[in-house]
Amino acid sequence: MRTKLLPRPLQSLALxxxxxxxxxxxxxxxxxxxALFAVVLPQLVAPFQISAPRVRRLSVLAGLVxxxxxxxxxxxxxxxxxxxxxxxxxxxxxxxxxxxIEHDVAKVMLASIVTLTPGTVSADLSRDxxxxxxxxLTTDDCDTLVRVIKxxxxxxxxxxxxx
Amino acid sequence: xxxxxxxxxxxLLLTGALxxxxxxxxxxxLTDFYMRLHAPTKATTLxxxxxxxxxxxxxxxxxGELSVHELLIALFLFLxxxxxxxxxxxxxxxxxxxxxxxxxxRELVADDDASDPRSR
Numbered sequence: 001m002r003t004k005l006l007p008r009p010l011q012s013l014a015l016x017x018x019x020x021x022x023x024x025x026x027x028x029x030x031x032x033x034x035a036l037f038a039v040v041l042p043q044l045v046a047p048f049q050i051s052a053p054r055v056r057r058l059s060v061l062a063g064l065v066x067x068x069x070x071x072x073x074x075x076x077x078x079x080x081x082x083x084x085x086x087x088x089x090x091x092x093x094x095x096x097x098x099x100x101i102e103h104d105v106a107k108v109m110l111a112s113i114v115t116l117t118p119g120t121v122s123a124d125l126s127r128d129x130x131x132x133x134x135x136x137l138t139t140d141d142c143d144t145l146v147r148v149i150k151x152x153x154x155x156x157x158x159x160x161x162x163x
Numbered sequence: 164x165x166x167x168x169x170x171x172x173x174x175l176l177l178t179g180a181l182x183x184x185x186x187x188x189x190x191x192x193l194t195d196f197y198m199r200l201h202a203p204t205k206a207t208t209l210x211x212x213x214x215x216x217x218x219x220x221x222x223x224x225x226x227g228e229l230s231v232h233e234l235l236i237a238l239f240l241f242l243x244x245x246x247x248x249x250x251x252x253x254x255x256x257x258x259x260x261x262x263x264x265x266x267x268x269r270e271l272v273a274d275d276d277a278s279d280p281r282s283r
Contacts, residue, residue, distance in 0.1 A: 024232045076182055076209035083189035083202050092198050094268035112245035116208060121200050122245070123252035133271060135197045135252065142268065 005039060007046065012038035053103040053161040061160035064153070068113055075118040082137055094123070095142045097132040097149060106157050107132075113153050120149070164224055175217035182210030196260045197252065204248040211240055 006012050019034035020026060042049075055061055082090060097114075101107055111122040111132055124133040139145055189202025215233040222230035262269060 018235065021232045021235050024230070072205075072208055075205050079189065079201055079205040080182065080185045083185050083192060083206070087192065087194055090193075090198065092195070092263065092266045094262075094266065094271045096268075096271050111249060112242075115204060115245035115248050116241065119201075121197070121204060121252060122249050123197070124249075124256055133256075135200070137198060137201050139267075 006042070008042050008049075011042050015041055050104055052105050055160060056162050057160050060156050064156040064160060067152070067156075068117065071117040075116065078118045079137075090137050091139055093136050093139045093142060095134045095136060095139070095145060096126075097134050097146055099130055099132055099154070100150070101154060101158050101161075103161060104129075106161050110154055110157055114149060117153070120145070168220065168224060172217045172220050175213045175220070179210045179212070179214030179217065182206045182213065186210060195263045195266070196255045197262060197266075200248055200252060200255075204244055208240060208244060212237060 016031075016034040016038040019037055020030060023030045023034075099107060099110070101110060107125070107129070111125070114120050114122045114132070114134060119138055120134050120136045122132055123135045125131070126133065134149075136145065183206065186203045186206030189206065190199055193199045193202060215237050219230050219233045256272060262272075
């Protein structure tokens with residue numbers, strides 16, 4: 001499968017589909033243009049790419065996606081309440097989250113999930129890449145928050161990927 | 164277009180507008196940079212999500228064929244919003260923007276600075 005022309009077939013396919021969706025029409029011209037991008041773009045960005053971890057358990061990953069989508073709605077309602085409430089009730093904090101996952105792509109996913117889900121924004125990754133600095137708006141108990149994030153998001157990520 | 168569908172679309176658009184407005188209010192109202200970062204990164208995802216679903220319904224009904232490129236906007240938003248928020252926070256930490264006094268865990272930031280004096 002992995003010929004020189006298409007070093008990453010899945011990525012090329014995703015690019016082609018993305019292009020067709022963007023154009024919102026299915027014609028020979030758009031198909032050719034999309035195919036051109038699908039061939040050229042992966043080769044252009046090849047030097048920056050780190051290979052994604054292999055998905056071991058798709059069901060776990062799917063469950064995580066559904067959970068995160070639900071949490072995004074909760075996060076929005078919560079931030080809306082925080083914004084409309086009194087500023088003096090907010091207890092902002094910086095928290096350091098120790099990371100157990102190994103793969104860089106999985107770390108990026110965890111950091112993104114942390115930002116999109118209730119009360120937390122990921123702010124920085126420590127130099128040794130073992131701790132994620134998180135800013136939160138309302139927290140009374142940092143240890144619980146760390147435990148919840150690890151249990152709710154990091155564990156499924158580790159299970160879903162081989163890391 | 165059926166009245167019920169129009170009603171649903173209108174509701175979705177209003178919900179979307181409301182959450183986007185709340186995000187904007189938060190940007191003005193919250194106290195320090197890091198707190199302000201929360202409002203636009205979160206509130207806009209649901210706000211834009213609702214508007215996009217409204218748009219999908221409207222154009223699907225209008226043209227009689229499924230309109231799906233809104234899904235791409237949602238996908239790109241979910242990919243870019245956390246990354247840009249992270250970069251903003253990182254820049255703020257680098258510039259040592261002040262946090263309000265009752266922020267706990269400030270020593271984490273200070274530690275990071277001490278061991279790593281502006282070398283990133």
